[in-house]
Amino acid sequence: MRKLSVLFIVLCSLLFMCSSNELSKGAITALKKLASKTEVGVSYNDYSATLGDVNYEVNKFMESKEAKRNPELAKSISKVMDHYKTARQVWEMKFHYGTNGIIYLGSNNSKSPIDNMIAYILKNYPEVASTKVTSGKDEMLSLDVIISIIWGAASRELKVAASLVSK
Numbered sequence: 410m411r412k413l414s415v416l417f418i419v420l421c422s423l424l425f426m427c428s429s430n431e432l433s434k435g436a437i438t439a440l441k442k443l444a445s446k447t448e449v450g451v452s453y454n455d456y457s458a459t460l461g462d463v464n465y466e467v468n469k470f471m472e473s474k475e476a477k478r479n480p481e482l483a484k485s486i487s488k489v490m491d492h493y494k495t496a497r498q499v500w501e502m503k504f505h506y507g508t509n510g511i512i513y514l515g516s517n518n519s520k521s522p523i524d525n526m527i528a529y530i531l532k533n534y535p536e537v538a539s540t541k542v543t544s545g546k547d548e549m550l551s552l553d554v555i556i557s558i559i560w561g562a563a564s565r566e567l568k569v570a571a572s573l574v575s576k
Contacts, residue, residue, distance in 0.1 A: 432470040433574050439466035440567050447560045485570035492563035496556045514548040534558050
């Protein structure tokens with residue numbers, strides 16, 4: 410009887426260990442699917458819908474005990490999701506502000522939502538600054554290039570997160 414109890418405890422422990430990182434694996438898998446779509450081309454509507462699905466998987470993980478036990482992994486997954494959400498916000502600027510994908514920098518003295526977003530992007534993605542194009546006295550940025558840079562940052566951080574799950 411004692412051997413049976415020990416065997417039961419061992420089996421339960423193994424089962425727990427196997428399933429204990431299922432939520433992080435689900436979040437990583439969802440993020441990898443989104444990354445794959447961004448690599449081959451994705452429409453805005455499909456991106457937004459997929460982002461919503463990915464957000465659900467990420468939130469399940471972030472609310473789990475697994476995330477609390479592994480704060481480094483949780484922080485990394487959160488960073489990846491933040492990159493993808495930022496990319497969506499940049500993409501939305503094309504539609505909401507009629508910019509045709511080009512942002513003119515310093516075109517007015519007031520702080521518009523675009524100015525605030527560009528300041529955030531330049532702070533968090535410094536490589537964007539090197540993509541400025543000058544025409545006369547106007548400086549411009551391509552939103553498509555910015556999105557590509559942000560997706561690259563998401564992809565690099567996703568590799569970090571995936572390596573943390575494997576440990």
